[in-house]
Amino acid sequence: MNRDKVKIVLIEDSPADVEMALDALKEYHLANQVKVITDGEEALHYIFDECAPGREECPQVILLDLKLPKVGGLEILQRIRSDERTKMIPVVVLTSSTEDKDRVQSYKLGVNSYIVKPVEFNNFAKAVSEIGFYWVLLNKPPY
């Protein structure tokens, strides 16, 4: 597909949301550096097999939806944070859930940021492109 290095791992099961997110990430020319994963189990395989820091594939941010097939977002977050190899990877939860318990639990597990997907497309697109800009272009990762 492309030879660009993966900077963003997008774990999201809604194809429409994926397409809109990729569209939004074009704003800062980041769309070619995204690895999309649509299933929680596959996400765990990818993160622990491909993306331990030091490897080529280690992303600058993981965008994580909470509602995923097989393995939910909160469990993925917990697994990432409890493994020495992956615990420093910046993780941003990007979800439809406005539930207090999801938000609080995410922070307890050590999420770097919690973003509620705006319902309206323009706001959604803006949020995603800003997240990409901030975590990939502005923020310096620990590794």
Place this chain on the structure above:
Amino acid sequence: MTLPALRTSAGINLEDYTKAMLNILEDSSHEKERLEEMQRAVVNILEDFSGEKGRLEGTQRAALNIMEDFAAEKGRLEEVQRAMLNLLDDFGMERERTEAANRELREAIDSLRRAKEAADAANRELESFAYSVAHDLRSPLRAIGGFSQMILNKEGATFNPETRRKFGVIQENAQKMGQLIDDLLRLSRLSRMELNRSHLDMTRLVREVLKEIQVAEPERSFTIQIVDLPAIHGDAALVRQLLANLLSNAVKFTRGKEGARIEVGSVERSGEHVYYVRDNGVGFDMKYYNKLFGVFQRLVSETQFEGTGVGLAIVQRIVQRHGGRVWAEGKVQEGATFYFTIPEKERE
């Protein structure tokens, strides 16, 4: 005297005879004394017997008395025993009745508990249903709005005005559905969240909320009258939401009205403060009162006044969460008044 004569004729001398007679007499006299003595002794014995007899009779009488007493006592004891048996019977019956009543009470409590558990479970299910419906509805909604926007962004410049208008309708409706979902979520959350009560200055709260509404609709003009309102002990965020919904309704439904007027006040009725928000807007028909506070129920056409039909349902839920009451009066084209009470403490 036959014997001495016999003796005399046999030749016994008189002197001897006399002596013998005297001896006999003497003997007889001794005998007599002995007899008398014996008699006295017998009499004494008899006397003794008679005393004894008296004593025996006394004892017997006493024994009889005692026996009579015993009989009477026995009668009384039997009576007491009968009374006690009766009491025990009564107790027994009473106990049975009490046990029956207890059983009924326990059964009633059990069935109440089961009903409450079922209601709680149904509530939880309903909440999680509302929650997941709301969240699952958001995603396709964003896609509808998003993909039409992506088309507009790329090719909008080449569209004719009618196509552009139709895309606008799609997006408007997507937005409206988003609003519906938000309201529904807010309503569902209202039943779950804990109340955080504090002392609230109602007059200040009403002024703040009105200011926000006026900022959002600077072109609207209406006269507003706020009578000094007694303070409330309630959840600040929820009471603010309650006032925002009632006041924005009042502002909305007086739109286009000459001399639009909104009045906020309170009256004291049977010891509690009744707050009210009154307007002279389009009002409503009391015939449809039962739909007024229903979810997604609207009494006015959407072409005339926008809205999702959740506002008053939220008002009602907030008041109920505080243990209060809400009601309304209205007349078509003459206005509406909404009343509510918020008791000092929850009745739980």
